[in-house]
Amino acid sequence: MKKFFILVxxxxxxxxxxxxxxxxxxxPRHSSESVASSRRTKTSSSSSESSSSSSESTEVVSxxxxxxxxxxxxxxxxxxxxxxxxNLRMELLTSLPEEASTASATLTPEEMTALIREGVQSDxxxxxxxxxxxxxxxxxxxxxxxxQTLIEIDLQKVNVEEVEKNSFFQGFGLKDIKDITPEMFILxxxxxxxxxxxxx
Numbered sequence: 156m157k158k159f160f161i162l163v164x165x166x167x168x169x170x171x172x173x174x175x176x177x178x179x180x181x182x183p184r185h186s187s188e189s190v191a192s193s194r195r196t197k198t199s200s201s202s203s204e205s206s207s208s209s210s211e212s213t214e215v216v217s218x219x220x221x222x223x224x225x226x227x228x229x230x231x232x233x234x235x236x237x238x239x240x241x242n243l244r245m246e247l248l249t250s251l252p253e254e255a256s257t258a259s260a261t262l263t264p265e266e267m268t269a270l271i272r273e274g275v276q277s278d279x280x281x282x283x284x285x286x287x288x289x290x291x292x293x294x295x296x297x298x299x300x301x302x303q304t305l306i307e308i309d310l311q312k313v314n315v316e317e318v319e320k321n322s323f324f325q326g327f328g329l330k331d332i333k334d335i336t337p338e339m340f341i342l343x344x345x346x347x348x349x350x351x352x353x354x355x
Contacts, residue, residue, distance in 0.1 A: 212236070212237030212238070213236065213237065214236065215234060215235070215236045215241065216234070216235055216337075217232055217234045217235075218232070218233050218341060218351060219231065219232045219233075219351070219352040220232075220233075220341065220345070220349035220350060220351055220352065221350060221352050222347075222348045222349035222350055223348065224347050224348055224349070226249070227247050227248070227249050228247065228248040228249070229245060229247060229349055230245075230248075230352070231243070231244065231245045231246070231344060231349065232244040233337060233340060233341060233344075238336045238337065239310075239337070240310055240332065240333065240337050240340060241309075242307070242308070242309055242310060242311075243307070243308045243310065243332065244305070244306075244307045244308075245304075245305070245306045245307075246303065246305055247303070247304040247305075247306070248297070248301050248302070248303050248304075249301065249302050250301060250302070251296070251300060251301070251302050264295075264296040264297060264298055264300060265296075267296040267300070268294070268295045268296045271294045271295075271296065271302075272293075272294060275294060280321060280322050280323045281323060283321055284318075284321045284323035284324065287313065287314070287317055287318055287321065288312050288313065288314065289309040289310070289311070289312030289313030289314070290306075290307070290308055290309075290313060290318065291305070291306070291307040291308075292305065292323075293305045310332070310333055313329070315329050315330050315333055
């Protein structure tokens, strides 16, 4: 039964890891160059305003957005400084597949978590993805027996080309995420149905 559970849950886990929102699909069509040039044409009304905007660009800000995309509950935290995204943390929550739910009736969430972690270690794509610098991936089962996936990407350390070669991140569009401004990225998440945490 445990082998069956590992097979079923591993397939589900790896599938969940590949389902991400299409960030470029809903991205407004203004290029970062046109946004930058329009900002350059605006003149600040006072020197104090320009000094406050420059101090804002050095501040590190984190925003968390929540909601459902393609049947997966997201809690995504974007950390950025000025016009640069520093870190992306995605907490994804899904139901266990029916076969795994039945097989796991006698297992605790801790036992299920251990089995999942054991199972995914046999997948070379997962192992390769987990070993990438600046990438952290983990799976666990909540007390309610939901599958929780944590993906964290440090955009200061990660090698975009290496990540995009890995089939685990197929369709993730990390290059787009690294090049886009934080405001445009947050807007794309909102257009995909997420809302800032705490807002109704």
